[in-house]
Amino acid sequence: MFWKVTDIEIKSPLNSPTVFVSTCFLAFSGVTDILSGVVDDVGQAVGRNIDGAQLLYELLSAPWLRSLLKVPIQQSCTHVDSLCSCQALLSTHDSVAQSDYEPVLPPLPDDLPDDEEAMRIVCLVKNNQPLGATIRRNEETGEIYIARVIHGGLADRSGLLHSGDLLVEVNGNPVGGLEPEEVIQILTNSHGTILFKVIPNPGQASSNQNPVYMKAMVDYCPLQDASIPCPDAGMAFSRGDLLEVVDQSDAHWWQARKLPCAASCAGLIPSASMLKSKQKEQWWRQPLQRFAHDLINSISWFLSAGFRRSFRLWRRTSYRKRRQSCTTCSPNSNALNTPYEEVALYQRPPQENHRLIILVGAPGVGVNELRKRLIKLNPSTFQSPVPHTTRPIRPGEQSGTEYHFVTKELFEYMVCNHRFVEYGESKGQLYGTSTDAIDEVLRRGRMCIIDIEPHGIQFLRTKKLKPFVIFVKAPSPERLRQTRRDARIITNFTINRAFTDDFVELEEASQLMEAKYRQFFDSVLVNDDLQDACIQLCSIIQQAQNEPQWIPVSWGRTE
Numbered sequence: 313m314f315w316k317v318t319d320i321e322i323k324s325p326l327n328s329p330t331v332f333v334s335t336c337f338l339a340f341s342g343v344t345d346i347l348s349g350v351v352d353d354v355g356q357a358v359g360r361n362i363d364g365a366q367l368l369y370e371l372l373s374a375p376w377l378r379s380l381l382k383v384p385i386q387q388s389c390t391h392v393d394s395l396c397s398c399q400a401l402l403s404t405h406d407s408v409a410q411s412d413y414e415p416v417l418p419p420l421p422d423d424l425p426d427d428e429e430a431m432r433i434v435c436l437v438k439n440n441q442p443l444g445a446t447i448r449r450n451e452e453t454g455e456i457y458i459a460r461v462i463h464g465g466l467a468d469r470s471g472l473l474h475s476g477d478l479l480v481e482v483n484g485n486p487v488g489g490l491e492p493e494e495v496i497q498i499l500t501n502s503h504g505t506i507l508f509k510v511i512p513n514p515g516q517a518s519s520n521q522n523p524v525y526m527k528a529m530v531d532y533c534p535l536q537d538a539s540i541p542c543p544d545a546g547m548a549f550s551r552g553d554l555l556e557v558v559d560q561s562d563a564h565w566w567q568a569r570k571l572p573c574a575a576s577c578a579g580l581i582p583s584a585s586m587l588k589s590k591q592k593e594q595w596w597r598q599p600l601q602r603f604a605h606d607l608i609n610s611i612s613w614f615l616s617a618g619f620r621r622s623f624r625l626w627r628r629t630s631y632r633k634r635r636q637s638c639t640t641c642s643p644n645s646n647a648l649n650t651p652y653e654e655v656a657l658y659q660r661p662p663q664e665n666h667r668l669i670i671l672v673g674a675p676g677v678g679v680n681e682l683r684k685r686l687i688k689l690n691p692s693t694f695q696s697p698v699p700h701t702t703r704p705i706r707p708g709e710q711s712g713t714e715y716h717f718v719t720k721e722l723f724e725y726m727v728c729n730h731r732f733v734e735y736g737e738s739k740g741q742l743y744g745t746s747t748d749a750i751d752e753v754l755r756r757g758r759m760c761i762i763d764i765e766p767h768g769i770q771f772l773r774t775k776k777l778k779p780f781v782i783f784v785k786a787p788s789p790e791r792l793r794q795t796r797r798d799a800r801i802i803t804n805f806t807i808n809r810a811f812t813d814d815f816v817e818l819e820e821a822s823q824l825m826e827a828k829y830r831q832f833f834d835s836v837l838v839n840d841d842l843q844d845a846c847i848q849l850c851s852i853i854q855q856a857q858n859e860p861q862w863i864p865v866s867w868g869r870t871e
């Protein structure tokens with residue numbers, strides 16, 4: 313159990329400087345010791361040569377003690393673990409003062425000056441938590457300052473140390489002129505109660521900023537970043553992580569927590585501009601490019617092995633061509649420009665169109681199977697957009713049912729006007745999914761389910777569609793072997809061949825896809841047992857449509 317004694321303002325008889333003895337988080341058993349320490353400290357401030365009883369009398373009649381009673385107790389205690397502990401400690405102090413020493417204190421003066429240069433003595437009890445503050449040295453003056461106070465850390469919760477405070481002494485050791493490492497060494501060697509003497513920063517910024525929520529679009533590891541001021545205070549994150557940014561006051565280093573939040577203490581992360589400048593240095597870009605390269609190799613392997621099949625085959629044939637010609641719509645380029653994406657919770661109002669549901673997954677993982685089963689389960693709720701094709705209509709087919717049958721000229725006109733989410737060629741005929749077809753499903757009040765290549769997600773990330781992206785992930789090769797005994801794959805070369813030893817490659821491709829695109833995924837579904845996966849898919853979709861979800865703030869703004 314810890315106690316907090318609120319700020320005690322001690323005004324020395326010699327006018328200045330004003331001394332704040334601010335003790336906080338005192339161990340319960342050590343209250344008496346600490347209070348005696350405070351009195352000792354004050355004794356030093358007014359001179360040791362005064363008779364003890366006289367000194368006490370003077371202390372108890374002094375303005376600084378009166379101002380102690382002026383402290384807003386409730387407010388000061390809001391940071392501490394126990395409110396009653398704070399009041400109890402003060403009343404103990406009061407009863408000592410009132411009962412043992414006369415006279416009764418006169419009423420508080422209302423005109424205590426508050427613009428004097430002040431020194432604050434902050435007493436923290438060291439436990440196994442870090443202090444939660446970093447220091448910096450002014451190279452010209454050699455002065456040591458509190459550089460930042462980590463949100464939710466011990467120093468922050470004390471409410472007594474702030475960024476910009478000048479650190480004068482640590483446990484009686486003057487720190488001016490020391491290197492920051494030497495100060496840290498003093499702190500490391502100190503045990504129990506640590507006494508800081510600081511001159512508060514008069515213009516300290518309020519640390520009570522409203523949190524901002526960001527989705528990380530890049531990976532970050534503080535241990536690999538030579539520029540971070542304090543690697544131990546850094547927080548690693550991965551693409552797709554949701555971050556609660558609690559402090560953006562520093563242009564270079566923000567403070568954030570990862571959600572769902574386990575840690576009360578924030579960590580340092582580079583600001584968006586800092587990450588962008590790192591991008592320019594190509595500091596973090598290289599591993600990403602390696603990833604992209606690996607993925608292309610992996611997908612190419614599937615292509616050359618003819619692993620892909622069926623309806624989605626036309627996408628594969630165009631995939632490499634599009635990658636070469638259209639790099640601007642690649643999610644990478646966007647992620648490089650926007651290391652963080654600001655997000656907000658959104659709940660779809662019942663009168664609005666349903667959110668577009670996008671399924672993505674490695675070839676053969678079962679995206680198509682899940683989509684078909686979902687629609688079969690409830691065709692009046694779920695529907696896929698009707699694709700366009702240039703192939704001739706067959707007997708029994710109806711335009712607008714299986715496909716929209718269009719001429720090659722019309723198809724190419726639609727391509728030029730960016731009307732296709734994706735399109736490709738198979739056996740000399742063009743196939744594509746248009747945005748109009750998606751709109752049509754949504755307009756009819758249905759939930760539109762599409763499965764696309766992950767690099768097509770970016771094109772659909774619009775305020776109008778507010779897509780919810782579900783990544784269909786491969787289970788382990790062992791589970792694939794067990795669950796896919798009867799599964800068939802259709803390739804360019806072999807119709808309906810059985811899965812053989814493709815499972816390791818399938819899992820690898822799935823992992824690579826997740827690593828590269830996970831910043832765009834709202835949910836991950838492991839397609840292990842088919843029936844279980846279907847049930848989970850239904851429940852994920854219901855939540856996406858009916859419960860609050862994080863979306864980019866730009867999708868929620870009204871123009």
Ligand SMILES: Nc1ncnc2c1ncn2[C@@H]1O[C@H](COP(=O)(O)OP(=O)(O)OP(=O)(O)O)[C@@H](O)[C@H]1O
Binds near residue numbers: 681796843
């Ligand atoms: N969970 C599962 N358990 C057993 N078999 C499955 C499961 N999921 C999918 N399958 C089967 O695996 C085969 C491939 O599935 P599907 O065609 O849906 O893959 P896909 O990811 O859509 O790949 P493609 O894009 O190449 O069509 C199909 O025979 C399908 O029935």
